[in-house]
Amino acid sequence: MIGRSLIAGDFDAAISAFIELGEFENCAEMLNAFYYQKAEALYGSGSYAVAKNTYERTTGYDDVPQKILNCELMLAEQLYLAGDLKKAQEAFQKLPSDLSFNNITVLARLDTLQKNA
DSSP: OHHHHHHTTOHHHHHHHHHHHTTSTTHHHHHHHHHHHHHHHHHHTTOHHHHHHHHTTOOSOTTHHHHHHHHHHHHHHHHHHTTOHHHHHHHHHTSOTTOEETTEEHHHHHHHHHHTO
């Protein structure tokens, strides 16, 4: 069941199966890996809020803090692109000013938002 779920990309079914297994062998490690893979898939599909929450459930991955920041940056960018400039500015202000990802720089966005205020 777990193998078929993963092949189909159904991380939720695989995660549920591992939760049911409880303490069996390396279930906790595998569950953690599935959460990470699910977060990666969610991020890739543009589901940044859910990806952020899923990354926060993982442990032991050195890149997770940066990936969470990237999710927060992309959520701020979505607000900006949707024209919700006040909320976008609030979201960008919570991020490190030197953060840059996908050709989006927090400092540049804040500068643009201040000019348009």
